[in-house]
Amino acid sequence: MKFIIIGKNIEVTSGLREAVENKLGKLERYFTPDTEIHVTLSVQKERQKIEVTIPVKGDIIRSEQESNDMYVSIDLVEEVIERQLRKYKNKLIARHQEGGNFKHEFYEGEDVAEDEGEIRIVRTKKFGFKPMYPEDACIQMDLLGHDFYVFCNAETDEVNVVYRRKNGAFGLIEPEFS
Numbered sequence: 001m002k003f004i005i006i007g008k009n010i011e012v013t014s015g016l017r018e019a020v021e022n023k024l025g026k027l028e029r030y031f032t033p034d035t036e037i038h039v040t041l042s043v044q045k046e047r048q049k050i051e052v053t054i055p056v057k058g059d060i061i062r063s064e065q066e067s068n069d070m071y072v073s074i075d076l077v078e079e080v081i082e083r084q085l086r087k088y089k090n091k092l093i094a095r096h097q098e099g100g101n102f103k104h105e106f107y108e109g110e111d112v113a114e115d116e117g118e119i120r121i122v123r124t125k126k127f128g129f130k131p132m133y134p135e136d137a138c139i140q141m142d143l144l145g146h147d148f149y150v151f152c153n154a155e156t157d158e159v160n161v162v163y164r165r166k167n168g169a170f171g172l173i174e175p176e177f178s
Contacts, residue, residue, distance in 0.1 A: 008040060009042055009043045023075065048070040131154035134160065134162055141163075
């Protein structure tokens, strides 16, 4: 695995680099040697945050964890990534697919068990929408008491999503076709 480690408002010391590589290196048994793991370490006030992104065939395994101690954040992110890999493995086996970045041992590891966190779509909702501006969509979202709102952007005529961020501010998701 290839680690790409960067720091924001923090110097990536050899100790931090070693901790990340040792902890996330445990995942090496799942991935091919050319798999890249993108790690961003950052400090904001007293919060020590780590973001890990692993691009895999058509998907992304990603986790973001924060705590008062960077080493605790590293431990937390490794646990979450392991859990996501188990879910992803179940998904691949259920669909009889192969993920391009995984070793053969990934599929033959522990038995596939029913995971209480299995993704199941229990309801499908269809609705029509009229074009509106993102600010209006935020107001609609608040009126409905939702955390996100799907709408047709009046400026771009594309489907967008507004959502409430952890800090109470709003975010806008716009499609980008490549």
